[in-house]
Amino acid sequence: MKPLQGKNFKDATRALFLKYTVIPILLIIILFLVFTVFVFKIKAIHDTKQSAQQVESEIMTVYQTYLDELEYMANASAVKETLRSSSKNHYVYEEFYNFNNQQTVKSAFHFVDKRDVFLAQTIPSDHELNKKIIRDILPWIDKNPEEIYMDANRTEFINGKVASFTIGKAVMQEGQVAGYLIYQLYEEDLERLIFGKKADIIVLADDYDYIIASTNSIVVGLMNKFSPEHYHDHYVKIKDDNYYMSKIAAGDFSIYALKNMKNDHLVFYLYVIFLALIGVLLFFLLKNLAEKMSSQNAASIDKLMQAVTKLEKGDMTAYVHIQTGDEFEMLAQHYNKMLDNLNELMEKNRELSNIRRIKEIKLLESQFNPHFMFNVLETLRYTMFIDREQAQEIIFSLSRLLRYSIHKDDQLVPFEQDLNYIVDYLQLHQYRFQDRLDYELDVADTVRPIFVPRLLLQPLIENAIKYGYQTKTHLHILISAKIKGNQIVFSVQDDGPGIEAEKLAAIRENLKTMDSTNLDIGIGLYNTHRRMVLQYGEDYGIQIDSSIGVGTTVTIKMPYKGAKIDV
Numbered sequence: 205m206k207p208l209q210g211k212n213f214k215d216a217t218r219a220l221f222l223k224y225t226v227i228p229i230l231l232i233i234i235l236f237l238v239f240t241v242f243v244f245k246i247k248a249i250h251d252t253k254q255s256a257q258q259v260e261s262e263i264m265t266v267y268q269t270y271l272d273e274l275e276y277m278a279n280a281s282a283v284k285e286t287l288r289s290s291s292k293n294h295y296v297y298e299e300f301y302n303f304n305n306q307q308t309v310k311s312a313f314h315f316v317d318k319r320d321v322f323l324a325q326t327i328p329s330d331h332e333l334n335k336k337i338i339r340d341i342l343p344w345i346d347k348n349p350e351e352i353y354m355d356a357n358r359t360e361f362i363n364g365k366v367a368s369f370t371i372g373k374a375v376m377q378e379g380q381v382a383g384y385l386i387y388q389l390y391e392e393d394l395e396r397l398i399f400g401k402k403a404d405i406i407v408l409a410d411d412y413d414y415i416i417a418s419t420n421s422i423v424v425g426l427m428n429k430f431s432p433e434h435y436h437d438h439y440v441k442i443k444d445d446n447y448y449m450s451k452i453a454a455g456d457f458s459i460y461a462l463k464n465m466k467n468d469h470l471v472f473y474l475y476v477i478f479l480a481l482i483g484v485l486l487f488f489l490l491k492n493l494a495e496k497m498s499s500q501n502a503a504s505i506d507k508l509m510q511a512v513t514k515l516e517k518g519d520m521t522a523y524v525h526i527q528t529g530d531e532f533e534m535l536a537q538h539y540n541k542m543l544d545n546l547n548e549l550m551e552k553n554r555e556l557s558n559i560r561r562i563k564e565i566k567l568l569e570s571q572f573n574p575h576f577m578f579n580v581l582e583t584l585r586y587t588m589f590i591d592r593e594q595a596q597e598i599i600f601s602l603s604r605l606l607r608y609s610i611h612k613d614d615q616l617v618p619f620e621q622d623l624n625y626i627v628d629y630l631q632l633h634q635y636r637f638q639d640r641l642d643y644e645l646d647v648a649d650t651v652r653p654i655f656v657p658r659l660l661l662q663p664l665i666e667n668a669i670k671y672g673y674q675t676k677t678h679l680h681i682l683i684s685a686k687i688k689g690n691q692i693v694f695s696v697q698d699d700g701p702g703i704e705a706e707k708l709a710a711i712r713e714n715l716k717t718m719d720s721t722n723l724d725i726g727i728g729l730y731n732t733h734r735r736m737v738l739q740y741g742e743d744y745g746i747q748i749d750s751s752i753g754v755g756t757t758v759t760i761k762m763p764y765k766g767a768k769i770d771v
Contacts, residue, residue, distance in 0.1 A: 236479055248463040249438075252450035255403035256461040260454040262397055263408060266309045267455065270387055271352065273303050274373040277385050283315070283375055286323050287383050296324045305618075309393040312367055314386040316342065323383070327361050341372055342384055349374040349381050354456060356414040358428065359388055366391045369416045391417055403461035405447070411456055423462075430460065439465075508536065520547055576632075576666065583636045598635050601628045619660075619685065620652040626661055626683065633669055640677055641669070646684040651692060656762065657739065663732045664696040664746075664758045671756075672700030690765045691744075697757040703750035715746060729758070736762060 277283055282295035293315070300313045304326075315324035320338050322329075336359075345353050353372035360366050367388035375383035394417035398406040401419075408417045413430045415423070422443050425431045432440035432449070440449050440462070447462040507524045514522035523543060526536040580602055587595040605628045608621075623645070630643050665681065672679040682697040703711070715733050733746040740762055750756040 248448045248465070249450070251402040252448055252461040252463050255401035255406060256450045256452045256459050258401055259398050259406055259408065259459050259461070260452050263457060263459065264454055266307070266397070267457070269307065270311070270371055270389070274352065274371065274385055274387070278373055278375050283383070283385070284377070286315070287317055287375065287377070290321070290323050293324045297326070300324070300326065309389050309397055311387040311389045312361065312365070314384075314388075316384045316386070318382060327365070328363050330362050333359065333361065337386065341370070341386060345372055345374045345384055346381055349376060354410070356410040356416045358391065368394060395419065401461070404464045405462040407460040407462070409458045409460070411458065413458060416457070508532070508539065511539065515543070520550070579636055580632050587635065594635065598632065601631050604628050605632065615658055616655040617658050618653050619647075619656045622656060622658065622660055623647060623652070625659070626665065629662060629665065630681070637679075641679050641681075643681040643683065646682065648686045650687055651685040654692060654764075657735055660732070660760065661694060661696060663729055664760070667729055667758070668696055668698040668700065668756065672698045675701040687764050690763065691761050692764045694760040695757055697755060699755040702752040702754055702756055703748070704752060708748065708750050711748060715748075732760065736760065
């Protein structure tokens, strides 16, 4: 770095007074006012257009996704099979929830056959709603079986949810309408999608300006229509306030973005007042600048000392800003550069630590017990000769289980989803052990939507089955999940032979010391405990209680406060 040329006090004072005079300040104020007027107008136009374009992109993505889903479901084997046998509608539910859980804008689902029987419905049964669907929607689809039904009327469900947009399609068989698929998109999700844009108000409407969703209720007119008063080109009046409005026609939708001009005027006036105050302040500062320049060097030293003191106390943002044009400025630059390098090194160290932690978690999650696969395949082999229908169920359960266990996109899943895996896993064991194995689920509804690590309880259940049959011919497993205070408590309890006190003490010690070298602990049990400790801290993890001849209970605790919840 090239050393800065020194300046004496007299030269610096003269330079400052030549640079900061009254005339330049006045010129700056005038130019700023003109520029501000221009900027606010350009900003209003830009913000509304950008907001409308963002909403267009997001809404069209949602709309196309639902169109694709309608087309897919109308030809899905699960739907066709349910029309033939309504007892198999669980496959339709499975298809819907697999789709709906991945959507930003979720929906209620109705599947109706030609007899006006609701074969599948994801909201509590409502006679009035069903009557309205049969009266208003199904006849239209019958008359237009090749078209998509769309409606922007609001629908209130008895569970408190509100849908503001309905989309439907016919299910065709042999050229005839055999059923109807109806999706009703939730208003709160649509509002959440359009909320947070730079425009003050966003309105999503259909081609006839019936409002589907909006960020402000003041735009709602008669019959739920958006009909603002136009007074000049892109300017409209709503509730005595003037707005600049941009409109985009996107397929079957109209998107309006509005910017309140009163807010812009208020900000403009505040800018003017602020600038006037700054001008007055600068005038007085210039008058007193000469006498203050003598203490500038001392002030520079004070800034450096304060910054170093803060750094010693661990404040890694203790930057110092000195613009004196002398050696103190150069020293401040060197100090700031050193602090940048130190922060960069610390950030790299945190990143490396995080990478190591993630790799360790991934390694622990990758463990898999091949004996289970062998037993299932062996069971399938002889079941194929005895009961082909049961063999088919074994294949379906195993397929779902394998697909779930190798899915890597989400390491945290709703416990409801993990519970489905557990049921498949236990069902496969029941095919093997028949009436020698039974299980019970005691899961609180409040726990089901909470996100937990994938395959959380599988190693515990595997251990219960592995050791439960050592001295017994029948095994009962109780799986429970409840919220206790600020913790979520999961437990797997079996009535197996139990664990001897000495061996139980050794297992607890190995879990406490994170020692995986003792095979008696079980690699699955160790991995589950290690995952809890790595992700939530040493206050959480596995606890084992056991009594000889009574059974064993393995408990997992994880924090409830701040836990992610599937809504």
